[in-house]
Amino acid sequence: MFILGLLSWWYGAGWRGRLAALREKLASTLDYFSIDLLLRTFFSPFRQISAGRVDGGLNVQMRAFFDRLISRIIGAMIRLVMILVGSLAIAFHAVIGTLFVILWGVVPLAPIVGIGMAISGWVPWNL
């Protein structure tokens, strides 16, 4: 009953719990890098620099337009870098997390595998 209880949890609620934890971790990373918001504001002026409306003649308006354009381009570049970094971080978490979830399934077999390996006498650097 004791072992049964442990194993039934391990391959039931325990495994589901690991999946939920992975989902939560990915959601948290997504929130931190906020890729959706970065995409939505991709061409917005960076930190609102030169973002305000300007009154004045044509030359003033033109200068403001170009200032705003530069601010938008800089904003887009920085956001692009962050989107790439964020995507990599999310991918990394996803891979590691998935690996952990898969490994979770084989942990109960580890003692048996260990016995087998010990009997076989195989050591990786002793080939």
Place this chain on the structure above:
Amino acid sequence: MESVTLNYGSMRAVKARMGRQLGGVWSWLLPIITLLLVAGGVMLLLVEQAVGWLVIGMAAIPFMFHQWHKHELKELPPIKSGSTIDDLLSIDILGRLSKNPAPNELAVVLGEVQSGQFFAARFGVGSQFLQDIAAKEADKTTLIWQEALKIKEELGLAEITGGVLVVALVRAFPGYENLLAHVHIGDDDLIQGIKWQEHIKFLIAQHGKPRRTGGIARDWSFGYIPLLTRFGQNLSDQISRGGLLSADLEAHTQALDQLIETFGKGGRQNAALVGAPGVGKTTIVHAFAERLLDASASIPESLKFRQVFILDSSSLLAAAPGRGELENLIMQVLGEAYSAKNIIICLDNAQLFFEEGVGSVDLTNVLLPILEAGSLRVILTMDEQRYLQIGQRNPSLVNALNRITVGPATKEETLAAMQDQLIVTEFRQKVTYTYQALQEAYRLSERYVHDLAMPGRAIKMMEAAANYSESGLVTMNSVQKAIEQTLDIKVGVASDEDEREKLLNMEELIHRRMINQSRAVAVVSDALRRARAGVRNQNRPIGTFLFLGPTGVGKTELAKALADVYFGGEDRMVRLDLNEYVRSEDVARLIADGADDPTSLTAQVMKQPFSVVLLDEIEKAHPNVLTTLLQLLDEGILRDIKNREVSFRDAIVIATSNAGAERIREYIERGYQLEQFEKQFIDELISSNQFRPEFLNRFDEIVVFRPLEKPELIQVIDLILAGINKTLALQKISVNVADDAKQLLVDKGYDPRLGARPMRRVVQRAVENTVAKQMLSGAVGPGSTIEITFDQVQQILGSQTEADAIAARTNQQVGESDEKTTGPA
């Protein structure tokens, strides 16, 4: 209804016991063993020992147990569709129970689990208390389970918690309500305790939940705010770093929703939170900031991740002391907030920005156009009175604001707010509050704290009590001590031995300085005893008495004696001569603000609520003054000129009057006893229009003082002589007056119209003059006793004319200000 059996062998019960075994030491030992096995295995492999695989493989066993304990056994949830007690019982209790537990075993278990300890610390209902009342027979446990299931269903709980079992155990005891009364709680309070515990669990779960705050992109979308960072407090930043613990209060939900609605739709983007100090306006702003940061909250997109800044008026003033500089700086700060696109400015205590004063400056000209334009989001908080004042000075400013009224919290809401605030206060002050302390803080703050509204006033009281904790526990007693020390009043039931003795022997103590008037002494003593035993009406003064009788019979003296004997000295008497309040306009003087007139009745009682209030010569007061006093006598409350409530509920109010003095003398001379004519006399007073019946009805007791008789006056002389001897004790000299001399002093000093009042002067003249002469002549020295004989008194007072002259002088003074001088003793 679920089955009331406990299946000891069920899977959940077994898991609960296993979880308990794997807790404690094993909870940290298992991961260490895992790590050691993995490290050991790797090291064996490094030295080319294949047995290392076995060691690594074995590490899986402690790892699995650790994971199982951490993720399931430690917090095994109840089985929703469960039918037996073991399906629904809280895991920490289930893991500790034997196969067939008796109620007293449940009591022992409750002492070991956190939920049971909660009731021990907060309510004084601990394990020992429960063991004492719980049955020892195992067959009685079924009743406990039945009651626990009933409570769980009633409260809609997911499981049977320790709190539920505490209540079930208590309820199983016959007459348990009497038992609970000893710890100042009732059955309802225990139910509140269960809810409180559940609420704490909820708060902890909420606090542990991951936050979604918009991340990096949020900050990059909005502008730089260096000035705002310098001159403002970023609430949103504090919340996202977990630095603020602002609980959601029901009382504030409505205001919060209005705030979101105001900023979520078009129109002027400003809101003025208006409410009395202490209602929680700033807390609402905190809750608002928290809501905006919650990505999962249902709020308009235009509000998501907006940052709330509270502008710091003092740092702005310090940075720009010059008039023009400050306006310039404010414009820059607000301009920055507008350009950043994500800022909501909060002007906390907004009056600081709209009026000239110390630490405040009138920036109406700068702020009004911004508020009217409504493009920059601004929240203002201010109290009702200031809002009206500002509106009076500048109506267009008030018209530009979207007003949101914040009302004071109800008792339930206040207690909930206190319980939430408690988490922070207990952590900071390193104390634990009992439930009774919270209730007492609410009760006493409602009565004595007038400068704040609920829940602020109760929270203030609660925090003040932390300094009076006993061994880190804040109890009812701590709260009472806090208010007694700060306001110099007595609020608890008399428990001190000295005080109880004093109360029980009050009549005797008063009679040490007063002769006769036993009924008057008895009624005031009874009132005081009722008050200190906690059986009086709390919503009225301790006692209200009208003393009627001729001058010089001891009316004022009784008030003084009371102030001295019980209230701690004659200076604890607030005395008002109502012959100075004969005009209608004098009402204003009676209730004047303490800052303008510290001698007004309201100002004196506000400063010293625990006192004797003596209203002398009440019949001479203007009817409007008497009408003003009606509320005081009725409810123990008088509003001062600033409409602040001043409590007279800890005072004894004594009104004196000479009205009908001649009639009393007539009755006495005709041989009537006081009891025989008292009622008729009061009726005569009413019918003669000297007092209105509704005014007389307001008094607890109307006591008629009778003139003193000659034998009593001998006793008065003894009291006067005792006073003289007390003075002479410094010189180690005492005075003894012969009995026949005393009789002579009475004959010379007594005046039927003035009572005993002239007698003090006559005695002083006769005795003090003799003593003075003898001391100067060197006839007496330290340690001597001066004997004063009949002849000496006669010689000093000379003829009857001498005494008459003294009496005449007294009479004249009394005419000028009746009863201003002291009474018979």
